Amino acid sequence: MATNLSTSTKPYIGRFAPSPTGLLHFGSLVTAVASYLDAKANQGLWLVRIEDLDPPRETPGAIAEILKTLETYQLQWDGEVWHQSQRHDIYQAQIDRFISDQKAFYCTCSRKPLIRKYGHRYPGICRGTYTKPAEPSSVRLLTNDSPIGFEDGLQGHFEQHLESELGDFIIKRKDNLYAYHIAVVMDDEAQGITDIVRGLDLLDSTPRHLYLQQLLNYRTPNYVHLPLITNQLGQKLSKQTFAAPIPNDQPSHYLWTSLYALGQQPPAELKGAPPEEILFWGTEHWQLNKIPKQSSIHEANLNL
C-alpha cells in the first residue's frame, strides 16, 4: 500500500519515531498517544518511523515488538512504516554535498580529550578539512552564531546560539553511523511532516534541526515538546534507567493513564473501555493547552 503523502489533501502530517534500543515504556506511550491524538484531532495523518540508526545499541526483536504494541493499543498508523536503516545512501549523499560545499568538514578529534579540555562545546579545531583523512574521522556541520529560535506549542520561545553554545556538531560519527540530527531532519522533510510532538529531552536538539532545515531550504514544522515521565529518582524513563516495557495485556489501563498524564481529564467511567473507545474520546476532547507545563511528571503520581 503506497500512500502518496506529498499530494495528500490533509494539511496535518504527524509522526511517532521510536528507536528500537528498547521496547516501548510508559514515557514512549505518552509521546505516541499525544502525537496520535494531536494528528487525529486535526484530521491529519499519523506516520510511524523506526529510527534504527545505531544497530549496536538495538534490542533484537524490538522493532516487531514496538509495532505489535502500537497495534494492540489501537494506535493505527497511516502509510508504510519507514526505517532509517534503509536510507543511508540518501544521508550520505547529503553529507557529501555539505562537504563539497564546505558546509561540513572531517574531524579526527577524540571525544574524551575534547570534553576534558573544552567541555561539550566543539571549538572548531578541524575546520577546513574537506579531504577525508586516512585516520578514522567524523563529519561535523559548520555552525555560526546567529540566534536560532522557535515558538514551541507548549514551552514557548526557545533559542540557541549554536557556535558559542555547542560548536560544530557531528552529522556522521567516527564509527560511520549517521547522526540522529541529519536523519531526523531529512526524513521529516521527505515524509512531509508538518507537526512534531515529542519529549522535552529533544528540545535542545531542535535549534540544530532548524539550522539544518535552513541550510537545506526545508520548511520548519511546528514543534510541541512534552513533559517527560520520570521515575522515583527523577530520571527520564528509558532503557538506561531500567523502565519496564508496557504490557500488551492492559492497553485500556495504560491508554487511560496516558490521557490522565497529559492533563486531558478522562472520565473515570472510561477506565475499562476498549482501547479504540478511549482513543476516540481522547481525539474528540483533545486540548493541547491542558498538557501540564512542568518539565516532568513523576510516574509515582500516575498509579501505573
Ligand SMILES: [Zn+2]
Ligand atoms: Zn576535530
